Amino acid sequence: MNMIIISILSFLVTIGLLVAIHEWGHYIVARLVGVKVLRFSIGFGKPLYSRKLGPDETEYCIAAIPLGGYVKLLDEREGDVDPADLERTFNRQTIMKRIAILVAGPAMNFFFAILAYWLMFVYGVPGVKPIIGEVEPSSIAAKAGLRKQDQFISIAGRSVATWEGTILTLIDEMLKNPRVTFEVLGKNGDSRLGYLELEGKISNLTEPGNFFTGLGFESWTPVIPPVIDVVSPGGSAALAGMLPGDIILSAFNENINSWTEWTQFIRARPNEKVDVAVQRDGLIFKLLISIDSKPEDNGGIIGFVGTSPVIPENLFGDFYAEQSYGLNQALPVAIERTWSMSSLTLRMITRMFTGDVSIKNISGPINIAQYAGYSVSTGFASFLSFLAIISLSLGILNLLPIPMLDGGQIVYQTIEAIKGQPLSEQAQLLGQKIGIVFLMLIMTLAFYNDLNSIF
Secondary structure, eight states, X not given: OHHHHHHHHHXXXXXXXXXXXXXXXXXXXXXXXXXXXXXXXXXXXXXXXEEEETTTTEEEEEEEEEEEEEEEEOOGGGSOOOGGGGGGSXXXXXXXXXXXXXXXXXXXXXXXXXXXXXXXXXXXXXXXXXXEEEEOTTSHHHXXXXXXXXXXXEETTEEOOSHHHHHHHHHHHHHHOSEEEEEEEOTTSOEEEEEEEOTTTHHHXXXXXXXXXXXXXXXXXXXXXXXXXXXXXXXXXXXXXXXXXXXXXXXXXXXXXXXXXXXXXXXXXXXXEEEEEEEETTEEEEEEEEOEEEEOTTSOEEEEOOEEEOOOTTTTGGGEEEEOOOTTTXXXXXXXXHHHHHHHHHHHHHHHHHTSSOGGGOOOHHHHHHHHHHHHHHOHHHHHHHHHHHHHHHHHHHHSSOTTSHHHHHHHHHHHHHHSSOOOHHHHXXXXXXXXXXXXXXXXXXXXXXXXXXX
16 A cells, blocks of 8 residues: 555656656746737646736646646737737747747756756766576577576676666567677676677567566576575465474475575465475574465556565675766766656657557556655665656657657748748648547556556
C-alpha cells in the first residue's frame, strides 16, 4: 500500500511540475510578445483552486483532472473582444510571433531536461559495469561470440561504462542498423570485436522486459551468500519462522549455494509448500514455507516469500561505476544526453509506425505512476533521470503534427505563411476532429498496455 501511495504522489508531482513548465513556456512568451493571457490552468475540468492576479486579471487555477493543462489566450475566433484589446489578441500577431508562442512550451520541456540531467550528473549517477552473466546457448548473444564475464567497452564505436548506457546505446544503434558492432573485454583481459545480428528481431527486443531475454544473456552479478538480512513482517518466510541471520542450506533437498539460487527456487514455485533447512547459531532447523505468489510484468505468476540478503561490504566495489562531473563539465554532458535521448525517442516513434518497434512501449498514466514511484524509491538521481525522460517525451509529443497539439498548430501557421491566408474554418475543424480521434486511439492503446502489464 505504501508503494501505491508513493507512486500516486510521485505521478502527481511529475505531471504537475512538467505541465506547469510546459505551459509556463507558452505563458511567458505570450506575455513577452504582448498577447493577453486569460487563464493559466494546471489540469483540466472543474477548477479546484482559482485566483485572478495582475493588471490583466489573468486567472491561475488548478483543475480536477491532473493529466495536462493549458494557457488560454485572447483570440477573436473564440468570442467578442474589447476594441481596446484587439492588438493583444493571438490571431492578430505576426506568424513568427504565433509560432514562437507555440514552440515555447515544448522548448521549456527540453530546457528542463537539460537542467535535470545537469543536476543528475553533478549529484552523481550510480551504475554497474556492463559485465555479461550467463549466456543462453544458440541465442543471438552466443552466435555473436559473447561469453560469461565479458564486459562491453563500446557499441558501434561509442564508449559505454554502465549497463544503462550500454542498453540505451544498443537500442539506439539497432534502430539505425540491425547489425550492431561491439567491443568487449574478456575476463582474461583480451579485447574482442563482434556484432549482433538483429534483422527481424527488433520489434520483439523492444517489447517491455524482453531485451535481455531476447538477446539471450543476463547481466553478471557477484555471488551473494544465502544469508537472510530482512524478513518482511507477515510474509511467508516470517510465518514459517525464518529470522534475520539464518543461513539457507537447502530447499526440497536441493543445496542452496547463493542468494540467486534461493531466489530462482522461490520464483519457480508460486503457491507451493516446501521444506527448507537453515542454519541458526550453529544449529540446523527444518522449516515449512507456504510460498506466496504475485503477477509478473509479462503476465506470468512468480513465487515470493519476503526475504532480502545480507550484502557483504565492498561486494560490488570492482563492478560499480559512477558518472559524476563538476558544475561546468556536467553541462555539455547533459546537453549530449538530452540530444541522444530525443533522437532515440523520435526513432522509436517513427519505427512504431512501420511496425519495427513494439507498440507496447506506449505507456499510460498507470505505468508512468509505477515508474515514478520506483524512481523515487531508488534515489534522487534516478528520479531526476525519470523527470528528464518524461519531460522530453512531453516536448516531443507536443511537436508532432497533430492538430490538437502544438505541432499541429505550427503546421497551420506554416501553411498560412505559404498561402498568404489562414486555412478555412472547415479545414481546421476537420483537422481537429482527426486529431481528437488519433489522440483517443493513442490514449486507448496506452491504457490497454497499462492494464495488460498488470493483469
